[in-house]
Amino acid sequence: MMEALDHLVEKLDGLAPKAAVVLGSGLGGLVDQVKDARRISYAELPGFPRSGVSGHAGEVVAGHFAGTPVLMLSGRAHYYEHGNAAAMRPALEVLAGIGISHLILTNAAGSVDPEMGPGSVMLLTDHINFSGSNPLIGEPSDRRFVGLTEAYDAGLRGAIEKAAKATGTALHRGVYMWFSGPCFETPAEIRMARVMGANA
Structure with a gap:
């Protein structure tokens, strides 16, 4: 490093x-x-x-x-x-x-929200990890125990919202769901994502 x-x-x-x-x-x-x-x-x-x-x-x-x-x-x-x-x-x-x-x-991510069409900009408010993995697996100390209740900084999100308003950019807010890829999701997985509260 x-x-x-x-x-x-x-x-x-x-x-x-x-x-x-x-x-x-x-x-x-x-x-x-x-x-x-x-x-x-x-x-x-x-x-x-x-x-x-x-x-x-x-x-x-x-x-x-x-x-x-x-x-x-x-x-x-x-x-x-x-x-x-x-x-x-x-x-x-x-x-x-x-x-x-x-x-x-x-x-770039696919929307599962009917109100958020292709080309929309979404500001993440939270996420769902559905990948089956985690980058902290194997971390050899208590640093692996990271709290995620405030994973998306409120101050930075506020600054982005202010900038979007100033530039007239339509900004959606939503929950991102992480699938492992590389294939795209099945119709059943898309329905599941909606039920679980994901927007993209």
């Missing part, structure tokens, strides 16, 4: 972002809006994942987005690629090591 951290700090060349965004499918183009961009391939950073999914470039892009220093991860490893729920852990630990205090995760 230290090798990746030192290399990333060197490449940032004095830039000290406090926020990072992991870009999900369909959002890779956001990196083109980063000003004074510094691009670092995941291949240069030991422990960073190699994504095998199309549209995931596999690079860190750092610079200024809307005037704010930011670091974007264009691409990530998925559980269904390797069966490792903690595949992104080394990368996230490096982000914490360089001082990232705010992390925004994004992804």
Whole structure:
């Protein structure tokens, strides 16, 4: 981890972002809006994942987005690629090591809510883990016992809601259900997700 951290700090060349965004499918183009961009391939950073999914470039892009220093991860490893729920852990630990205090995760998901059609934006309020796995399995200390009653920071959600209102962006709120993939859900699983309270 230290090798990746030192290399990333060197490449940032004095830039000290406090926020990072992991870009999900369909959002890779956001990196083109980063000003004074510094691009670092995941291949240069030991422990960073190699994504095998199309549209995931596999690079860190750092610079200024809307005037704010930011670091974007264009691409990530998925559980269904390797069966490792903690595949992104080394990368996230490096982000914490360089001082990232705010992390925004994004992804593309299918809606099971009739009020939320294709292309909608949903802010997560909670999640249901139906994958049969957990990234904390095997953690060799009491750090594995993480409380999740406030997994989605209220302050950060409030800031996102304020930004959506200011830009006229329709923002849905809902519960995300994590299936292992890679296949899509069956009609019966979709009905089950609705019954269990999921929106996507």
